[in-house]
Amino acid sequence: MQVFHHGDSARHDPNRYFRRGAIVDHPEQADRYHRLLETVRASGHVVREVGDFGLDPIFAVHDVGYVAFLREAWDRRDALPGIDDEILTGHFARPHMHRRPEGLLGLIGLYTADTSTPVRAGTWQAVYGSAQAAVAAADAALAETYAYALCRPPGHHAYADSAGGFCYLNNSAIAAERLRGATGGRVAVLDIDVHHGNGTQGIFYARPDVFTVSVHADPADYFPYFAGYADEIGAGPGEGFNRNLPLPQGSGDEPWLAAIADGVVAIGSYKPAALVVALGLDASKDDPIGALTVTEAGFRKAAAIIAAAGLSTVIVQEGGYLCPALQQNLSAFLDEFERARA
Template structure:
């Protein structure tokens, strides 16, 4: 399989994260990219460096003001006075707050949803490179049947105008919209990250040309908390084009795979022209922040099932955090997908 990546992925490397009352080492570190890239290369897959195809596919799903903020925020940090290695805020907008502020501290609260998405010196370059990998993998998938985008930082928690959950630009949505425009037909997205793809859902929630299906841990007491429930089906023209399949914590392979097959049945019923897989490896039993207890064999079985759709498929890396099993789970998924397509 061709593995599309961008070396600028390492330029965003946050050190700490405030989680459940404590400062911990940030789970979404640059080492993820290196570990996954090297594992794919060593398993015999072809590495392809993403070319710069510009920002049109980013702006197709993201608000222009938000993208400009991400691009310019670090250069404008002087407005905040003396700062360290990153800028954050503790002042976040709520739905009833309807005016856009002018100052950087307020804009940080407008365009970010939590403290997991700091802006650092290389943040823009990393997230831009990650988005380029998603677009280039989408192109390869349409031309050759399938490809994998090693996107890091991840993207599926990013809304059209908001960063959150380690995510800034929604690589999965960017790939999906790019494929929809290229094919002229409907596209489907299956998200198998342990966390609900709330940003992807938000971007397409009122549309009937992109089916979004997310298999994830029950969010009642798990991130993203406020979205990911089964009664969220879309709105307006998008009614019926969003499907959430929450899975009980500790589910293991059998329940999780049943949900993945349910998701694939939903995709088949909508007859899309192409498919995007938001590949979260944090459903693993070994993941430091996961809760679903999926084994390596479970990921391989899911890959075989997804490959069976026969659709042009762009596989976009989402979650999956530093642990010994992480690179092995990726290789198992990619090899099983490749084998099923031969």
């Protein structure tokens, strides 16, 4: 399998996180990138560092003002006395707060949703490189039927104009839009991260040309809390083209795989020209912040189910956090997907 990555992915290096009233180690550390890269190399995949496709694929799904904020925030840090190694705020916009401020502290509150997405010295370079990997993998999937984008930081919680949940640019949405433009046809996204792909849903919610399916832990008491419910089916022209399959916390292989199979059947009925798989490995029973109990065998079976759809497929790395099972589960999924397509 061809694997696409960008060396700048490790430049975003958060080390602390304000969570539930305490400062804890940030789960989305740069070492995730190094370990996942080590895994695909050891598995014998064809690993390619990507070039530069520019900003246009990013602007295809993201707001211009939001992208400008991500690009410029670190260079504007002198406007905030006392800033050390990251820019963060405790003041976040709500829906009824409708004015765009000018100052950097206000813009951080406008364009980020929580305290998990600080801007650091290398944040823009990392998220930009991650997006370039998604674009390269999308192009390769159309040429060779499937490819893996080793994206880090992840992206599926990023809306068109907002960062959140460790995510800044929505790599899965960028890949989907790249595929849609290249094929001129419809595209599907299947998100199997333990968390609902709320940003991806938001970007495509009113569109009929991208069908989004997410299998995740029930958000009633789990991040992202405010989206991911079964009655969210799309709006306007997109009504009927969004499907959420939430599972009770603690669900293991059997219900998870059944939901994935249901999603694949729905995607088949949609008849897309290509598929994006938002691969979250945090559904694992061993993940430090997960809420499901999927085994390595479960990841293998999921890969076989998805591969059987026979679509040109981009596998985009989303969540999955530092634990011994992280690398094993990635190998299991990619190896089985490739075997099933052989």
